[in-house]
Amino acid sequence: VPRHRLSDEIEKIVQEHLKFDLVDDFNSNIWELLAADGEMKVYRRELEENGIVLDPLKAVHSVKGVTGHEVCKYFWDPAVRMEWEGTLDSSRMLEALSDDTLIFNQVHKRVWPAAQRDTCFWSHIRSVSKENKNDLDDWIVVNYSTTHDSAPIKEPMIRAWANVALICSTIILNRDKYADLSSVPRENLVCKITYVAQVNPGGWAPANVLRAVYKREYPKFLKRFTQYVMDKTKKLPILL
Numbered sequence: 001v002p003r004h005r006l007s008d009e010i011e012k013i014v015q016e017h018l019k020f021d022l023v024d025d026f027n028s029n030i031w032e033l034l035a036a037d038g039e040m041k042v043y044r045r046e047l048e049e050n051g052i053v054l055d056p057l058k059a060v061h062s063v064k065g066v067t068g069h070e071v072c073k074y075f076w077d078p079a080v081r082m083e084w085e086g087t088l089d090s091s092r093m094l095e096a097l098s099d100d101t102l103i104f105n106q107v108h109k110r111v112w113p114a115a116q117r118d119t120c121f122w123s124h125i126r127s128v129s130k131e132n133k134n135d136l137d138d139w140i141v142v143n144y145s146t147t148h149d150s151a152p153i154k155e156p157m158i159r160a161w162a163n164v165a166l167i168c169s170t171i172i173l174n175r176d177k178y179a180d181l182s183s184v185p186r187e188n189l190v191c192k193i194t195y196v197a198q199v200n201p202g203g204w205a206p207a208n209v210l211r212a213v214y215k216r217e218y219p220k221f222l223k224r225f226t227q228y229v230m231d232k233t234k235k236l237p238i239l240l
């Protein structure tokens with residue numbers, strides 16, 4: 001795997017997500033259910049630092065008919081970002097550090113009365129093999145804020161910071177019916193999605209406004225993105 005200036009940081013952050021995000025800690029009462037829609041459940045923890053809302057967000061979803069590779073690929077792919085992301089004014093891919101790591105600069109839609117936010121983050125995609133060799137690999141995308149010369153912080157924009165992971169497992173129903181996995185019909189696929197996000201708004205914003213934005217935007221964002229992947233893949237051969 002080609003190494004670059006961010007390789008060490010990426011390895012550390014990705015391993016942290018793989019270690020902590022999939023722990024089923026929902027029965028402890030640290031998570032508060034924010035929204036539920038069918039298989040999608042969105043939770044938050046209330047967390048403030050110096051009066052700034054940092055609420056960690058964790059969502060789980062189960063989507064039929066797609067693979068984890070497909071979900072992660074569409075989440076990572078710069079070419080389709082504006083097709084599914086409804087909360088962006090713009091998205092620019094600044095640099096490709098390798099074939100699995102890109103750097104983005106994104107301007108997020110302004111949420112009155114807060115100042116407009118932009119983000120600059122590396123986005124890394126990789127497969128993670130499972131203990132049971134019969135299982136399909138998991139897939140993960142991590143979006144983690146960084147700095148970049150082509151994304152100077154420019155007033156009045158406020159630079160927000162994000163640490164986001166999308167982790168997907170693919171389950172094949174009636175697995176033993178298929179010798180060749182690429183012939184599995186889509187109705188026998190279930191993708192288990194875990195999405196975690198920790199956003200620092202980068203400057204003061206009213207706690208009640210931020211919490212209302214998160215409560216409204218995250219469920220909408222996850223529903224829209226997963227529907228987008230189902231629509232884009234339904235007629236395509238499966239990507240394992």
Ligand SMILES: Cc1cccc(-c2n[nH]cc2-c2ccc(F)c(-c3ccc(S(=O)(=O)CCO)cc3)c2)n1
Pocket residue numbers: 085087106108109110111117119143160161162164197199200201213214217218221
């Ligand atoms: C989808 C969503 C949920 C909650 C808030 C908002 C939002 N509205 N106005 C400003 C933001 C905003 C502020 C800072 C951020 F880091 C992100 C942010 C959200 C998601 C991701 S991501 O990595 O999941 C998808 C990247 O396009 C990265 C940053 C979004 N958008």
